[in-house]
Amino acid sequence: MITDVNVNLSRWPFRRLPGDEPLALATKLGKMKVTQAWAGSFDGIFHKDLAGVNARLAADCRQFGAGLLLPFGSVNPKLPDWREDLRRCVEDHKMSGIRLHPNYHGYTLDNPEFHELLQLAAARKLVVQLALCMEDERTQHPLMPVPPVDIGPLANAVARERQLKLVILNSYPQLPLERLRALSSAGQVYFDLSMVEQVRGVARPGEYASPDRVLFGSNYPVFVFESALRKMQEAELTETQRAAILEGHARRLLAR
Amino acid sequence: MYSVSTLSRRELIATPLALAQGAQPKPSIWDVHCHLISGEGSTPEERMAYLIRFMDRLGIERVMLSLGYPLLADPSPEQLRELNGQVLKAIARYPDRAFGFVYLNPNHLAFSLEEFDRCVRDGPMVGVKLWVAKRCNAPELDSIVERAAAIQAPILQHTWFKLKGNLPGESTPNDLAELAMRHPKAVLIDAHTGGDWERGIRAIRPVKNIATCVAGFDPTAGVVEMAVRELGAERVMFGSDAAGRSFASQLGKVMGAGIPESSRRLVLRENLRRVLAPILRAKGVRA
Numbered sequence A: 001m002i003t004d005v006n007v008n009l010s011r012w013p014f015r016r017l018p019g020d021e022p023l024a025l026a027t028k029l030g031k032m033k034v035t036q037a038w039a040g041s042f043d044g045i046f047h048k049d050l051a052g053v054n055a056r057l058a059a060d061c062r063q064f065g066a067g068l069l070l071p072f073g074s075v076n077p078k079l080p081d082w083r084e085d086l087r088r089c090v091e092d093h094k095m096s097g098i099r100l101h102p103n104y105h106g107y108t109l110d111n112p113e114f115h116e117l118l119q120l121a122a123a124r125k126l127v128v129q130l131a132l133c134m135e136d137e138r139t140q141h142p143l144m145p146v147p148p149v150d151i152g153p154l155a156n157a158v159a160r161e162r163q164l165k166l167v168i169l170n171s172y173p174q175l176p177l178e179r180l181r182a183l184s185s186a187g188q189v190y191f192d193l194s195m196v197e198q199v200r201g202v203a204r205p206g207e208y209a210s211p212d213r214v215l216f217g218s219n220y221p222v223f224v225f226e227s228a229l230r231k232m233q234e235a236e237l238t239e240t241q242r243a244a245i246l247e248g249h250a251r252r253l254l255a256r
Numbered sequence B: 001m002y003s004v005s006t007l008s009r010r011e012l013i014a015t016p017l018a019l020a021q022g023a024q025p026k027p028s029i030w031d032v033h034c035h036l037i038s039g040e041g042s043t044p045e046e047r048m049a050y051l052i053r054f055m056d057r058l059g060i061e062r063v064m065l066s067l068g069y070p071l072l073a074d075p076s077p078e079q080l081r082e083l084n085g086q087v088l089k090a091i092a093r094y095p096d097r098a099f100g101f102v103y104l105n106p107n108h109l110a111f112s113l114e115e116f117d118r119c120v121r122d123g124p125m126v127g128v129k130l131w132v133a134k135r136c137n138a139p140e141l142d143s144i145v146e147r148a149a150a151i152q153a154p155i156l157q158h159t160w161f162k163l164k165g166n167l168p169g170e171s172t173p174n175d176l177a178e179l180a181m182r183h184p185k186a187v188l189i190d191a192h193t194g195g196d197w198e199r200g201i202r203a204i205r206p207v208k209n210i211a212t213c214v215a216g217f218d219p220t221a222g223v224v225e226m227a228v229r230e231l232g233a234e235r236v237m238f239g240s241d242a243a244g245r246s247f248a249s250q251l252g253k254v255m256g257a258g259i260p261e262s263s264r265r266l267v268l269r270e271n272l273r274r275v276l277a278p279i280l281r282a283k284g285v286r287a
Helices: A022-031 A050-063 A082-092 A112-123 A154-160 A177-184 A225-234 A239-255 B009-013 B016-020 B044-058 B077-093 B106-121 B141-150 B173-182 B197-204 B223-231 B247-255 B261-283
Strands: A002-009 A034-041 A069-074 A097-100 A127-131 A165-169 A188-192 B029-034 B060-065 B098-103 B127-130 B155-160 B188-194 B210-213
Touching (some): A002 A022, A002 A050, A002 A165, A002 A239, A002 B016, A022 A034, A034 A239, A050 A069, A050 A082, A069 A082, A097 A112, A112 A127, A112 A154, A154 A177, A225 A239, A225 B016, B029 B044, B029 B261, B044 B077, B044 B247, B060 B077, B077 B106, B098 B106, B106 B141, B127 B141, B155 B173, B173 B188, B173 B197, B173 B210, B188 B197, B197 B210, B210 B223, B223 B261, B247 B261
Parallel strands (some): A002 A034, A034 A069, A069 A097, A097 A127, A165 A188, B029 B060, B098 B127, B127 B155, B155 B188, B188 B210
């Protein structure tokens, strides 16, 4: 049983990807024995009509994969009336969580509306996913460079929201370890393994998060799904740790 | 002639759940791009043993080792000798798991040619590694390439197209294409596929004596498919850039690519074996 907490539907604007049609994505994940995938939408990064994006995401997740796909709507606290987007995610679409892209949406993590968003999400018991980047900054489109999120202010914000369930996606390898450690110890913070690098991967001693805080996330279809899968093969983990990363932590996050 | 049927079938068809649960296949993959940095151990031999622990978990039979540690971008002759000495120690202890590529610096040309002779012509190493000391279209590279080509030793050249600009001595795939066109009999390997691989593949596409090594950048979907489509499967090689990169993340690029199994076998091992066959034969090495 595998829960992949980091997949996206729709089209990546800079290249066609294997799996960028919902049926193809669901079929691939099914073949890879994924039993649940937390799905955001690439449109949620780039579009301004997020109500439309989230409605399409919810519909696609209902239509494809026979329950495999769990929609995570996008909310941008810089847009007018963003609280309504959050309400619809919960009440209309029955979503279990939301996905944030602060760097693409143009705010820093000391923004007061971002803090309010965390507060409201925690009150509604949503899982909040925060993507630090989507791709290597060195290889971005020359007309659209987007630096990764600066997580500096995040530890304090997390410490204030004790009920917050936060999942950091795409923790790029250049991120300073001390900042990640501070964040990890601030609250209920989990990290996906999509951008974990170096030999031994998630089981490296001294890594920013112990295996107790790691979730299986592939960043598919931007990344090759098999890369995440092979990281589980590479890592020296106990059976208990392995099961928790593949599914257990994610299930507990949703159950709380 | 080598058989192309020896790549483990078990490795190619292992089930996703078995992999996720840590199943270990029979080692059968060759990795053209590997280093001793970022690993554990206080000696080259210990660091190599550390790598082997994880090579075994992923089915990697052999790695091409280069650079030593720490990473030095513009090493002096003394430093080059020390770094290459580390690689020599590692491959001497584990001759069945690693071959060596000698690290050379074109800014110290005379010494680099001596070091090539010591480590490759008269020693056990089988290729050349060039990094970021000098852009590889510079004329100083010519004598290094000629010497390597004379004994059919391949050259692994770091290349990147970086959005914010390369380091002063850092080559692009365009630079490598220039160099390769001056030396049509040399075998050159484009490390990292230029990072920005959609540009990198195009840059080397017309120059047939360049292969590409898909190591050392994020496991972005589509890279291996495009490389095989545009260059031909015979010009694409698996590499990891471990231990700085994960063997797993890089191997996933090839294992997850939508390419024929015959092409996957070429990429995972047989292309590198074919390129190394003459120099290995000359050294009396069976692999």
